[in-house]
Amino acid sequence: MDIYGGQGYVDLLYTIPDSTGTFESKDFFIAQAAGTSHMSYIENDKQVEKLISNLFSWGHFSPFEQASLTFEIKAPAVVFWQLDRHRTFRYGSHLRRSGRYTKYFAEDFYVPEYFDMYEMAQLGLTIEHGLELYNAHIDSGMKSESARYFLPGWCMLYTEVMNVDLKNLMHFFSLRLDPAAQIEIRELANAMFELTKKEFPISMKYFEENEKPRVDYITGDME
Secondary structure (H helix, E strand, O other), rough: OEEEEEEEEEEEEEEEEEOOOOOOOOOHHHHHHHHHHEEEEOOOHHHHHHHHHHHHOOOOOOOHHHHHEEEEEEEHHHHHHOOOOOOOHHHOOOEEEEOOOOOOOHHHHOOOOOOOOHHHHHHHHHHHHHHHHHHHHHHOOHHHHHHEEEEEEEEEEEEEEEEHHHHHHHHHHHOOOOOOOOOHHHHHHHHHHHHHHHOOOOHHHHHHHHHOOOOOOOOOOEO
């Protein structure tokens, strides 16, 4: 799914569970996990929805940790700086593009669409000048891992594969869909929410009903 006007993207690569089994959605996996404590077994989709509704009513979220999602994200460095605050986005599973082994080009930098023409031009010149220095030092024999210091860091686009369980992903949504969050991470969170909703529609339905009202991630207006 494209974000930032096509400059970045987020894709959902894998989920646990990886199929719906005999049920209509992957939410059954959460309901089955929740039923274990009472040794009760989920037999149909009505039971799935009822139990997940109850989990939100009771504030009992540990069963959601049984489900997990793996995303591939391309976003500016400033977004990853904020993502790294979410320590439950398992650090052991972070696989991020290396600046030592890959080379940077003009398309590897983010220019916000909400900048005015003058601001876009200024940032474009900054990127162009940084790339000139970067390439000149590489051509003179400097290692790319050192030459990258000449590049404007905050708008560099990185690609990462990361994994998170559904409980902590919902916590991320509750914080990063908020209008107080920076525009770029709100746009990412909104795209991740829509991808998650396709796989776990019942859980996301009750998340929306029980969490803070969702807002338009660009304007901050209530939906």
